[in-house]
Amino acid sequence: MSESSPHLVVRGVSKRYGPTTVLDHIDLTIRRGELVTLLGPSGCGKTTLLRAIAGLAQPDTGKVELAGRDITHVPPHKRNVGVVFQSYALFPHLTVAGNVAFGLKVRGMARREIDVAVDRALSLVKLGHLASRRISALSGGQQQRVALARAIAVEPDVLLFDEALSALDRKLREEMQVELRRLLQEVKATAIFVTHDQDEALTMSDRVAVMNKGRIEQLAEPRELYLRPASLFALNFVGLSTRISGTVLSADNGKVDVETKVGRLSALGNFQAGSPVIVAARPEQLRIGGEDETNSASGRVRSVVFQGSRTLVEVDAGAGESLLAELSGRDGAIPGVHDEIRLSWPVAETFAFPMEAQA
Amino acid sequence: MTEAALSAPVAAPAVDRERLTAVGFVLPSFVIIAGVFALPLMLLLGVSFVDANGLTIANYKRLLGTPYYLWVIWNSLRLGLLTTIIAFLISYPAAFALARARGPLRSVLLATLFLPLAASVIVKAFAWTILLRSDGIVNETLMALGIIEDPIRMIFTETALIVGAVNIFLPFMILPIYAIVAQLDSRYAEAAATLGASPVVTFFRVILPLTLPGIIAGVALVFSLSVSAYVVPTLLIGEKYPTLATTIAKAYLLAREPGFGAAAGVVLLAIAIAVVALSARLSREPK
Numbered sequence: 001m002s003e004s005s006p007h008l009v010v011r012g013v014s015k016r017y018g019p020t021t022v023l024d025h026i027d028l029t030i031r032r033g034e035l036v037t038l039l040g041p042s043g044c045g046k047t048t049l050l051r052a053i054a055g056l057a058q059p060d061t062g063k064v065e066l067a068g069r070d071i072t073h074v075p076p077h078k079r080n081v082g083v084v085f086q087s088y089a090l091f092p093h094l095t096v097a098g099n100v101a102f103g104l105k106v107r108g109m110a111r112r113e114i115d116v117a118v119d120r121a122l123s124l125v126k127l128g129h130l131a132s133r134r135i136s137a138l139s140g141g142q143q144q145r146v147a148l149a150r151a152i153a154v155e156p157d158v159l160l161f162d163e164a165l166s167a168l169d170r171k172l173r174e175e176m177q178v179e180l181r182r183l184l185q186e187v188k189a190t191a192i193f194v195t196h197d198q199d200e201a202l203t204m205s206d207r208v209a210v211m212n213k214g215r216i217e218q219l220a221e222p223r224e225l226y227l228r229p230a231s232l233f234a235l236n237f238v239g240l241s242t243r244i245s246g247t248v249l250s251a252d253n254g255k256v257d258v259e260t261k262v263g264r265l266s267a268l269g270n271f272q273a274g275s276p277v278i279v280a281a282r283p284e285q286l287r288i289g290g291e292d293e294t295n296s297a298s299g300r301v302r303s304v305v306f307q308g309s310r311t312l313v314e315v316d317a318g319a320g321e322s323l324l325a326e327l328s329g330r331d332g333a334i335p336g337v338h339d340e341i342r343l344s345w346p347v348a349e350t351f352a353f354p355m356e357a358q359a
Numbered sequence: 360m361t362e363a364a365l366s367a368p369v370a371a372p373a374v375d376r377e378r379l380t381a382v383g384f385v386l387p388s389f390v391i392i393a394g395v396f397a398l399p400l401m402l403l404l405g406v407s408f409v410d411a412n413g414l415t416i417a418n419y420k421r422l423l424g425t426p427y428y429l430w431v432i433w434n435s436l437r438l439g440l441l442t443t444i445i446a447f448l449i450s451y452p453a454a455f456a457l458a459r460a461r462g463p464l465r466s467v468l469l470a471t472l473f474l475p476l477a478a479s480v481i482v483k484a485f486a487w488t489i490l491l492r493s494d495g496i497v498n499e500t501l502m503a504l505g506i507i508e509d510p511i512r513m514i515f516t517e518t519a520l521i522v523g524a525v526n527i528f529l530p531f532m533i534l535p536i537y538a539i540v541a542q543l544d545s546r547y548a549e550a551a552a553t554l555g556a557s558p559v560v561t562f563f564r565v566i567l568p569l570t571l572p573g574i575i576a577g578v579a580l581v582f583s584l585s586v587s588a589y590v591v592p593t594l595l596i597g598e599k600y601p602t603l604a605t606t607i608a609k610a611y612l613l614a615r616e617p618g619f620g621a622a623a624g625v626v627l628l629a630i631a632i633a634v635v636a637l638s639a640r641l642s643r644e645p646k
Contacts, residue, residue, distance in 0.1 A: 054553055055552075056549050056552070056553070075552070076549070077551075077553070077554075077555050077558075078555075079553070080555070081553055082553065082554075083549070083550065083553040085549070085550060089544060089546035089547055089550035090550075091547065091550075091565060093568045093569055093571075102551070102564070103554035103556075106554065106556040106557075106560050107555050151553075151554075154555060
């Protein structure tokens with residue numbers, strides 16, 4: 001099968017629990033070897049979608065195809081998927097090696113082949129020396145690796161991670177994000193991560209699906225997701241932003257002029273005159289000082305937060321609106337709290353979103 | 360090591376106090392176990408080696424050398440084994456049903472399990488005789504419905520004995536298994552399924568081993584209770600099914616042979632201890 005052909009296809013999958021629609025006609029196509037994250041707040045349906053792919057939840061409508069096979073009605077033990085659970089769900093009555101061997105044993109693999117496969121999987125996660133340990137004798141990070149080795153050992157068609165890193169502390173989690181991505185690329189695995197952690201999504205994935213209320217709001221590469229958010233929800237959920245509400249004055253060819261409480265601003269977007277909109281920009285686009293051909297607004301500095309390589313400056317622009325600027329150390333003087341400053345940013349980096357779509 | 364050495368002069372009194380507190384907590388139960396339990400057991404053991412002529416092993420010879428008493432021991436074992444096996448077969452699915460039940464249903468089910476524990480064994484055994492005797496409720500109902508002509512003999516049969524014993528000891532099997540099942544993370548079964556295990560394989564390789572501690576506790580409890588039951592066999596089957604427990608009672612109350620009664624008690628205790636020790640070993644065994 002070629003690299004770019006669809007490997008996992010989710011088509012029109014819906015799921016309701018009582019009156020709640022958890023999945024609302026989800027379409028998702030993933031290529032072989034791709035690492036995709038389902039990102040969203042709790043209750044957005046991301047875990048249910050993962051469980052529908054694993055066969056642990058039956059969709060009400062729609063189809064799931066994996067490696068060219070319709071698996072919609074195939075029970076989980078015949079799907080050849082690997083799942084790493086948030087709680088790891090390692091079998092406490094088995095050793096590390098016993099856990100990793102489990103999937104191979106139930107497939108009836110020969111003893112010698114099992115030993116070889118277990119060794120390989122454990123050395124992949126650098127736990128070969130702990131093979132005979134009991135699960136209860138391992139740290140959280142080690143358990144996470146065993147869960148990964150157990151899922152990889154059966155060579156599944158797709159690996160599914162359900163908030164798999166969220167139980168680790170922050171430093172370990174950040175290390176694991178990088179290591180996991182490298183490892184999955186090394187074994188050419190196709191993987192889907194479920195997380196509410198935007199950093200995890202941006203670090204680990206080739207593409208990110210931002211989910212909200214049972215729908216995929218945007219499916220894009222991390223860079224595009226950040227630079228060109230498709231909805232106000234996607235803008236809010238990934239990264240920081242300055243957001244100002246206003247009314248469209250005039251529209252011209254993908255560009256709008258918007259009347260706001262902090263002055264007239266220009267933004268990218270297609271709207272009719274009179275539409276209520278939110279104008280937004282990423283904080284690193286905002287600079288101190290005013291220039292031509294840009295948007296600008298002024299106000300009094302409310303807070304200055306030093307974060308190492310960057311400093312976040314929040315400005316009270318009056319009328320309940322505020323501006324958020326991210327200044328790097330090289331940008332010269334960092335203003336102090338209560339300073340009156342003027343911030344400006346390029347029109348090409350200013351977006352307009354419909355107001356009513358606010359989540 | 361270094362840290363411990365450095366802080367040793369300061370830490371030592373604190374450790375002593377901790378140890379003292381621990382001893383303080385253990386002491387009352389230790390005194391009770393030693394005085395009320397261990398000491399009488401020692402006396403029992405001593406008495407079992409004594410008869411009218413002094414020190415002897417005649418009591419054990421009689422117990423383990425007479426076909427009649429071997430049959431009595433077998434009766435006790437049979438009662439214990441049958442009760443335990445049947446109680447387990449009923450309890451295991453029941454414990455899962457109980458763990459799955461939600462809300463009011465769960466409270467009602469738990470109450471039906473706990474309430475009978477408040478009633479005395481004698482009351483429950485008598486209740487069974489009322490149900491099962493020739494002019495009892497079961498026979499009267501069957502005859503009234505025209506299903507049978509004459510009363511069936513139910514009371515004073517082994518079936519009645521086992522049915523009664525299972526009924527009376529059932530909570531002691533269900534509760535320990537339920538305690539384990541209720542804590543069982545459903546993700547284990549899901550993980551097994553995604554690894555390729557069918558529901559049957561998942562049951563034998565994951566669910567059964569993980570619930571084994573509950574099973575072992577329940578088996579140890581029900582076996583030691585039923586193998587030594589006195590009221591249940593006395594009321595539900597009587598003279599024709601003598602057990603170690605009824606033999607002990609007879610030796611003390613009728614025959615005035617405390618040495619022989621004590622020997623029977625020691626054998627009964629040995630059987631119970633063997634089963635409990637075996638269970639403890641099994642539950643510790645990895646895999």
